[in-house]
Amino acid sequence: xxxxxxxxxxxxxxxxxxxxxxxxxxxxxxxxxxxxxxxxxxxxxxxxxxxxxxxxxxxxxxxxxxxxxxxxxxxxxxxxxxxxxxxxxxxxxxxxxxxxxxxxxxxxxxxxxxxxxxxxxxxxxxxxxxxxxxxxxxxxxxxxxxxxxxxxxxxxxxxxxxxxxxxxxxxxxxxxxxxxxxxxxxxxxxxxxxxxxxxxxxxxxxxxxxxxxxxxxxxxxxxxxxxxxxxxxxxxxxxxxxxxxxxxxxxxxxxxxxxxxxxxxxxxxxxxxxxxxxxxxxxxxxxxxxxxxxxxxxxxxxxxxxxxxxxxxx
Amino acid sequence: xxxxxxxxxxxxxxxxxxxxxxxxxxxxxxxxxxxxxxxxxxxxxxxxxxxxxxxxxxxxxxxxxxxxxxxxxxxxxxxxxxxxxxxxxxxxxxxxxxxxxxxxxxxxxxxxxxxxxxxxxxxxxxxxxxxxxxxxxxxxxxxxxxxxxxxxxxxxxxxxxxxxxxxxxxxxxxxxxxxxxxxxxxxxxxxxxxxxxxxxxxxxxxxxxxxxxxxxxxxxxxxxxxxxxxxxxxxxxxxxxxxxxxxxxxxxxxxxxxxxxxxxxxxxxxxxxxxxxxxxxxxxxxxxxxxx
Numbered sequence: 363x364x365x366x367x368x369x370x371x372x373x374x375x376x377x378x379x380x381x382x383x384x385x386x387x388x389x390x391x392x393x394x395x396x397x398x399x400x401x402x403x404x405x406x407x408x409x410x411x412x413x414x415x416x417x418x419x420x421x422x423x424x425x426x427x428x429x430x431x432x433x434x435x436x437x438x439x440x441x442x443x444x445x446x447x448x449x450x451x452x453x454x455x456x457x458x459x460x461x462x463x464x465x466x467x468x469x470x471x472x473x474x475x476x477x478x479x480x481x482x483x484x485x486x487x488x489x490x491x492x493x494x495x496x497x498x499x500x501x502x503x504x505x506x507x508x509x510x511x512x513x514x515x516x517x518x519x520x521x522x523x524x525x526x527x528x529x530x531x532x533x534x535x536x537x538x539x540x541x542x543x544x545x546x547x548x549x550x551x552x553x554x555x556x557x558x559x560x561x562x563x564x565x566x567x568x569x570x571x572x573x574x575x576x577x578x579x580x581x582x583x584x585x586x587x588x589x590x591x592x593x594x595x596x597x598x599x600x601x602x603x604x605x606x607x608x609x610x611x612x613x614x615x616x617x618x619x620x621x622x623x624x625x626x627x628x629x630x631x632x633x634x635x636x637x638x639x640x641x642x643x644x645x646x647x648x649x650x651x652x653x654x655x656x657x658x659x660x661x662x663x664x665x666x667x668x669x670x671x672x673x674x675x676x
Numbered sequence: 677x678x679x680x681x682x683x684x685x686x687x688x689x690x691x692x693x694x695x696x697x698x699x700x701x702x703x704x705x706x707x708x709x710x711x712x713x714x715x716x717x718x719x720x721x722x723x724x725x726x727x728x729x730x731x732x733x734x735x736x737x738x739x740x741x742x743x744x745x746x747x748x749x750x751x752x753x754x755x756x757x758x759x760x761x762x763x764x765x766x767x768x769x770x771x772x773x774x775x776x777x778x779x780x781x782x783x784x785x786x787x788x789x790x791x792x793x794x795x796x797x798x799x800x801x802x803x804x805x806x807x808x809x810x811x812x813x814x815x816x817x818x819x820x821x822x823x824x825x826x827x828x829x830x831x832x833x834x835x836x837x838x839x840x841x842x843x844x845x846x847x848x849x850x851x852x853x854x855x856x857x858x859x860x861x862x863x864x865x866x867x868x869x870x871x872x873x874x875x876x877x878x879x880x881x882x883x884x885x886x887x888x889x890x891x892x893x894x895x896x897x898x899x900x901x902x903x904x905x906x907x908x909x910x911x912x913x914x915x916x917x918x919x920x921x922x923x924x925x926x927x928x929x930x931x932x933x934x935x936x937x938x939x940x941x942x943x944x945x946x947x948x949x950x951x952x953x954x955x956x957x958x959x960x961x962x963x964x965x966x967x968x
Binding site: 500657 | 694716723774779793795805808837884893898924938
């Protein structure tokens with residue numbers, strides 16, 4: 363029995379026509395093979411990252427106990443006596459991320475609401491590209507902005523702030539992730555069908571009530587996903603925090619002091635000349651593994667939210 | 677006789693007032709973020725424009741700020757752009773074509789898809805560590821231009837693949853059917869019909885990804901791009917520096933003059949980025965016109 367031809371099988375499998383052979387030119391299979399190799403390169407990259415980080419971290423954990431690493435509160439990897447408690451670095455990252463989130467999450471959502479609910483088409487047409495421009499500025503520029511503009515401005519209000527501090531780093535990282543939240547959430551809110559808004563308006567709701575009780579709840583999965591992506595970006599952010607927040611591992615609650623994040627520690631080690639193979643060098647991989655795991659988990663959660671909680675409208 | 681009581685009327689007025697205030701607050705916040713961009717650019721220009729001249733563009737780094745320039749970093753960045761484009765564009769487009777046009781929608785392609793979207797969320801500094809271990813150490817390419825370019829290519833591949841797939845998906849099925857029904861093979865259809873139609877979209881994505889790559893600093897620091905390079909690289913194996921690295925180096929010095937040099941460097945970097953984005957828009961508008 364012959365099958366009907368499909369796009370994958372233009373002449374139909376099992377049919378004995380000579381067109382089938384003529385249709386396949388020499389080299390076609392080779393090309394397909396090359397394309398497949400290119401696609402598989404992405405899996406290879408992931409494998410390389412995972413294997414590399416695990417092998418090197420394993421080396422590290424043969425020298426330092428995991429209990430000391432995860433629960434220790436002193437991070438002195440290079441000087442003697444050394445101590446490898448990663449908590450100060452994790453706390454530094456958390457402090458900057460929380461600060462950035464406090465600024466960027468509400469502001470980003472407000473911008474998204476303005477763009478999707480209130481702005482005219484003409485305003486949208488140039489505000490959105492401007493926000494994307496803000497997102498495209500290299501992070502080293504934000505570091506410069508923090509050090510030469512934000513910190514001096516803060517100093518006029520808070521005289522005892524240090525030159526390197528967590529606050530100005532938080533502010534610029536917040537500015538950096540804001541456009542990402544605004545544009546992604548705007549897409550999510552615009553995907554909410556107009557009929558839902560019309561129904562709410564017809565019941566006499568004001569635009570504030572329509573936005574907060576109908577549109578935002580309907581687009582919530584997209585908004586949440588954008589929040590998580592932005593937070594994972596803030597955690598992985600390197601240059602702005604390295605420049606603005608300093609290099610002092612610190613468990614303090616104060617945002618006015620110099621701190622060190624996981625990423626800026628990695629930069630610090632690679633700028634110095636730590637001999638490869640030493641325990642101090644292996645900390646690089648242990649910290650990077652932790653960073654990789656944290657961002658990976660957040661990204662997976664955000665994808666899960668997108669597929670699991672998406673409201674589908676016809 | 678009124679339809680609503682005094683109480684209800686006040687209530688309604690309050691709700692409308694609240695709604696108006698909310699709209700204004702949202703607008704103000706959005707405009708504030710646009711204003712931030714203006715402040716940022718203004719600040720950089722005020723600090724840096726005074727230092728930006730031919731001497732700055734055409735000199736190597738120096739311990740004396742008035743003699744320092746950005747030549748090696750600018751040349752390094754230009755080399756990087758070309759090399760990254762050479763590595764990442766063919767591979768990225770090939771992978772996107774495979775996933776959209778050739779792969780059967782099975783478990784493997786779902787795995788690749790999931791994997792690519794996760795890779796695009798990996799912090800850039802982790803790519804730097806990967807580059808350090810694989811290209812610099814394992815393949816013994818040293819701290820060279822080619823190590824930097826390969827690392828950056830890995831970094832932007834997921835972005836290129838995702839943008840490429842979106843562009844390919846917008847090509848209408850009828851174009852493929854037309855080619856296939858005339859006897860073209862799968863690859864002939866892809867190469868001479870799908871790819872040209874998707875080209876503007878792909879190029880836009882590619883150039884946006886490239887401009888992300890040249891602004892990235894952390895991976896290059898990891899693989900050890902030096903910041904005191906007083907020569908332009910001659911070959912792929914030479915050590916190099918790039919604009920963001922040079923800017924970072926100047927920022928991390930305490931003297932004010934070096935901060936102003938950094939601002940001048942930032943202006944150059946932003947101009948390069950602007951030029952690339954303008955190219956993307958130009959390519960898109962040109963090819964779109966031709967296809968119509």
